[in-house]
Amino acid sequence: MWYSAQSCGEDEEELLRTWNSLRYHVQNIHEWKDKKGVTRRCKHATLSEEHVEWTDWIQSESELRELDKVVSNFFKCYLAAKLH
Numbered sequence: 001m002w003y004s005a006q007s008c009g010e011d012e013e014e015l016l017r018t019w020n021s022l023r024y025h026v027q028n029i030h031e032w033k034d035k036k037g038v039t040r041r042c043k044h045a046t047l048s049e050e051h052v053e054w055t056d057w058i059q060s061e062s063e064l065r066e067l068d069k070v071v072s073n074f075f076k077c078y079l080a081a082k083l084h
């Protein structure tokens with residue numbers, strides 16, 4: 001997350017986009033369509049079968065909700081920090 005906050009500078013839209021891609025990634029989804037129907041994919045190379053097999057992907061809605069909570073707190077802190 002700090003990576004996405006730092007790598008995009010001041011561009012919050014880019015930050016959200018990067019976060020969104022991570023959100024897909026952690027669910028083992030590496031290609032998806034965004035709200036405008038544009039196909040987006042992770043920036044990493046194709047993952048090896050081993051990597052896919054051994055990674056602890058998020059598989060339940062409740063895990064994803066937990067993650068969303070953490071991230072929205074992070075964004076609140078980030079935006080609050082920016083205002084000072």
Ligand SMILES: [Zn+2]
Pocket residue numbers: 024025029030042043044
């Ligand atoms: Zn990915």
